[in-house]
Amino acid sequence: MPTTTRQWLLNGHPRGRGIEIDNDFRLVEAELPDPGQGEMLLKTHYLGFDPAQKGWMENIADYVAPMNIGDVMRGSGIAEVVASNGGRFAVGDMVFGTTGWTEYLVTDGKELTRVETELSPTAVLSVLGTTGLTAYCGLFKVGKPVAGDTVLVSGAAGATGSIVGQLAKIAGCRVVGIAGGKDKCDWLVREAGYDAAIDYKAGGVKEQIRELCPRGVDVIYDNVGGKILNDMLACIATGARVVICGGISRYETGSLPAGPENYFNLVFRRGTMAGFIVLDWASEFPGIRKRLEGFVKGGSLKYQEDIQHGFENAPQTLQRLFTGQNRGKQMLKL
Amino acid sequence: MPTTTRQWLLNGHPRGRGIEIDNDFRLVEAELPDPGQGEMLLKTHYLGFDPAQKGWMENIADYVAPMNIGDVMRGSGIAEVVASNGGRFAVGDMVFGTTGWTEYLVTDGKELTRVETELSPTAVLSVLGTTGLTAYCGLFKVGKPVAGDTVLVSGAAGATGSIVGQLAKIAGCRVVGIAGGKDKCDWLVREAGYDAAIDYKAGGVKEQIRELCPRGVDVIYDNVGGKILNDMLACIATGARVVICGGISRYETGSLPAGPENYFNLVFRRGTMAGFIVLDWASEFPGIRKRLEGFVKGGSLKYQEDIQHGFENAPQTLQRLFTGQNRGKQMLKL
Missing domain, CATH: 3.40.50.720 (NAD(P)-binding Rossmann-like Domain)
Structure with a gap:
């Protein structure tokens, strides 16, 4: 079991300017607590990227909680349960949600969802995400x-x-x-x-x-x-x-x-x-995901994924969204 | 019975500029035809003014018929039926609608409505208009x-x-x-x-x-x-x-x-x-007018009318809307 994890922290608010990779992020090694009662240890396999993340970094929109300097960079991800202390998912389960830019995390998983799709697992961050x-x-x-x-x-x-x-x-x-x-x-x-x-x-x-x-x-x-x-x-x-x-x-x-x-x-x-x-329609997401999956399986909905590699490349991968380099959903495989 | 009438014609399209009274309008004396079968001769008593009239003069919006140079200036008015050749209103009736900037007009009155209000007649151009x-x-x-x-x-x-x-x-x-x-x-x-x-x-x-x-x-x-x-x-x-x-x-x-x-x-x-x-709700106007009249009579809705005088002052009266001079509905008494 790992006792530390690499994390990307927010280090600057890119207001009135583009993202500066060297200044706006900081890679750190952080302690991992033991999972408390009802908690699990998760290993992140994929991160998903979205232009809205720059808005969160700016910390000027207020429809989501503010992001402060030193916070783990907020973002979606797919993670595997590697240990559980009576958590809601089983060891080996793949889950997705707002994992953040961290290689491991300890969580009660209340905001996460089990990956259950007949498509490739990454679909939960793209066409089903x-x-x-x-x-x-x-x-x-x-x-x-x-x-x-x-x-x-x-x-x-x-x-x-x-x-x-x-x-x-x-x-x-x-x-x-x-x-x-x-x-x-x-x-x-x-x-x-x-x-x-x-x-x-x-x-x-x-x-x-x-x-x-x-x-x-x-x-x-x-x-x-x-x-x-x-x-x-x-x-x-x-x-x-x-x-x-x-x-x-x-x-x-x-x-x-x-x-x-x-x-x-x-x-x-x-x-x-x-x-x-x-997010205002979050209660309907399970049903909408089923419809989207049905369209994909029926052949009427195609999707593209652009998968980069390496946790250390997370900031550069986000940057691809703003330079028009990505073709399809931008993701990163850890 | 008059055989001619004074009219203000459109003489310029004020696009990309304010209205120029001397250039954009022309006062003429026009022949008045005898009312044909079903037609009436009307005498205009009041004109009503609205900022949208400048848009009509510009002839760039297409939600209403275009206004061309030489057309009688379009606008709302209250008029009295002074002669009828089997028309739909009786001599002496006061009617309102799009009369245009003319002292007299001959019309079948299909687009006009009889003034029926317990408020002052001018209310049909202001709070009921x-x-x-x-x-x-x-x-x-x-x-x-x-x-x-x-x-x-x-x-x-x-x-x-x-x-x-x-x-x-x-x-x-x-x-x-x-x-x-x-x-x-x-x-x-x-x-x-x-x-x-x-x-x-x-x-x-x-x-x-x-x-x-x-x-x-x-x-x-x-x-x-x-x-x-x-x-x-x-x-x-x-x-x-x-x-x-x-x-x-x-x-x-x-x-x-x-x-x-x-x-x-x-x-x-x-x-x-x-x-x-x-105009999309025109079919509901009679009922809405009743409600508005009820609010006025009940004392919960007040309205102001700014009444200028003299047909020859029609262009200047329109101009008042754009200089902020008017207080309340801008009208002109002929």
């Missing part, structure tokens, strides 16, 4: 598409965006995605089943949306913010629903993305723009 | 306040804003208004029943909102846009509804108001921002 749940809830509970709607997704080749598009296809919609670069756009159409893709790096985003969505956009699922959101708002159909999922453009500078001046189209088009926090 | 209907529908159908909510209104001393606040009070809400200048703010609290008022000309709008709405704002009713909307968005409570009614700030320059970068708070707060076109 927050990524898939965010895609599902944002699209169906906020965007509320109906068959025949045109759905436009920004950050479409990202982990969430690629699932959003496929769910919209399953729901009978026409789906257009916006992504950066020809490779990603080709992948959207050939592999992810998008009806069309727009390469924002090639310019003319608004003109391309107009051409590809001649009757206007009924549902926008925005992962990006900034100018792309503004261009999308210029093209909404009457009664459009605009789902604000993320603003990855804000992470480049750390400041909020520019405000979309075309918000006023919400008046002309009787549109609605809404944000959401996926 | 588009102004009151917009306040009612925007607040109750989009903002959906419940008793105990904090409602924040911008442009609060305007014709619409002052009614919004009073309706929110009737609905059991705490109501805070934002207006320009101490006089307007005093009026909001003393006469319109607002719980508190913020003078945006005195600065520190966001700080004052925070102080006056310590638990956050549940419903925003925005008539202004721009920096004030952004400051309001900084202070929303969880689940807030943001009603976009107007963007009078855009009329100063003719361009869209600046985009509110704090739209991202919609994510952190699970908020919704929505626009609306009051």
